[in-house]
Amino acid sequence: MTVDQTLKAHDLKKTYPRQIILGLFAKHDQFLSAEDISQAFEKNGHPVPLSTIYRILDQFIEKGLISDVHVETSSVKLYERAHAHHAHHLICTECEKVIHVESCPVHDYEADLSKSHAFLVTHHTLNFYGVCEACQKAHS
Amino acid sequence: MTVDQTLKAHDLKKTYPRQIILGLFAKHDQFLSAEDISQAFEKNGHPVPLSTIYRILDQFIEKGLISDVHVETSSVKLYERAHAHHAHHLICTECEKVIHVESCPVHDYEADLSKSHAFLVTHHTLNFYGVCEACQKAHS
DNA sequence: GTAGGTGCAAAGAGTTTGCATACGC
DNA sequence: GCGTATGCAAACTCTTTGCACCTAC
Numbered sequence: 616m617t618v619d620q621t622l623k624a625h626d627l628k629k630t631y632p633r634q635i636i637l638g639l640f641a642k643h644d645q646f647l648s649a650e651d652i653s654q655a656f657e658k659n660g661h662p663v664p665l666s667t668i669y670r671i672l673d674q675f676i677e678k679g680l681i682s683d684v685h686v687e688t689s690s691v692k693l694y695e696r697a698h699a700h701h702a703h704h705l706i707c708t709e710c711e712k713v714i715h716v717e718s719c720p721v722h723d724y725e726a727d728l729s730k731s732h733a734f735l736v737t738h739h740t741l742n743f744y745g746v747c748e749a750c751q752k753a754h755s
Numbered sequence: 756m757t758v759d760q761t762l763k764a765h766d767l768k769k770t771y772p773r774q775i776i777l778g779l780f781a782k783h784d785q786f787l788s789a790e791d792i793s794q795a796f797e798k799n800g801h802p803v804p805l806s807t808i809y810r811i812l813d814q815f816i817e818k819g820l821i822s823d824v825h826v827e828t829s830s831v832k833l834y835e836r837a838h839a840h841h842a843h844h845l846i847c848t849e850c851e852k853v854i855h856v857e858s859c860p861v862h863d864y865e866a867d868l869s870k871s872h873a874f875l876v877t878h879h880t881l882n883f884y885g886v887c888e889a890c891q892k893a894h895s
Numbered sequence: 896g897t898a899g900g901t902g903c904a905a906a907g908a909g910t911t912t913g914c915a916t917a918c919g920c
Numbered sequence: 921g922c923g924t925a926t927g928c929a930a931a932c933t934c935t936t937t938g939c940a941c942c943t944a945c
Contacts, residue, residue: 628923633925665910732854732888734847735891737885739882744877745875746874748872803901806902
């Protein structure tokens with residue numbers, strides 16, 4: 616589905632800021648901050664205020680197009696394209712690149728926890744931090 | 756080790772704000788925000804400005820007495836007592852209570868990841884969100 | 896007595912909101 | 921043309937910093 620089709624499917628008018636922002640998430644599958652997006656607009660030669668960017672991000676979350684992520688290496692809010700499947704992340708602490716991992720090693724463990732602690736687990740977050748292949752090579 | 760001994764052991768002068776803050780972490784083993792700590796001072800009848808609280812938290816992190824944590828249910832910085840052992844958390848989304856879990860189900864998985872993605876994993880975060888026993892009972 | 900800690904006030908970063916204008920449908 | 925989106929400016933929250941005074945050692 617193209618960006619324009621996606622917007623239409625979610626009852627969102629086709630506007631320049633929305634097209635660009637949705638396109639960024641569609642293309643890169645990386646974590647993006649409001650500031651990252653603002654800079655992309657700058658590069659395009661057509662800046663868009665942060666207030667508009669935040670409003671669009673909120674809408675996209677509401678529509679389920681993106682979701683916000685929580686990463687310990689960042690003090691600002693980050694957003695990623697919504698994934699149909701539960702996934703985990705490998706986050707490079709040097710270049711900030713994000714690798715998605717579909718498999719999940721903790722589902723069974725979650726069931727054990729529910730029993731042993733009488734805790735009703737609704738979801739979990741699992742992120743791995745380290746150095747990606749490219750950054751490792753850059754050192755050698 | 757008492758609070759005063761701990762301070763001395765880390766070359767920190769024994770002052771009122773430091774004693775209280777360290778005492779809070781020693782006693783509760785919960786995630787605390789600067790605001791939580793500020794309110795504890797209020798209750799004591801001897802308020803301490805947030806600037807002092809933040810400065811002390813930074814020092815305690817530097818000394819390895821506490822560490823900052825990243826929790827998706829909170830938009831403010833949270834801190835917890837430093838633990839000698841790698842641990843994970845069960846976080847109640849209703850009362851914010853934190854339960855510590857020592858066992859870790861992903862160590863082997865981490866090794867697999869390193870191979871399959873040529874990614875050098877240095878550490879990971881794993882948090883479970885849900886409803887604790889007390890909050891479940893409160894509903895029934 | 897001195898180095899370091901605290902309290903106050905002001906600044907800073909990131910995010911949100913109000914309101915008038917502009918634009919997609 | 922109508923209703924929503926945008927742009928601008930101002931407000932807001934959380935955190936940090938500068939500086940004068942104070943206090944533990």
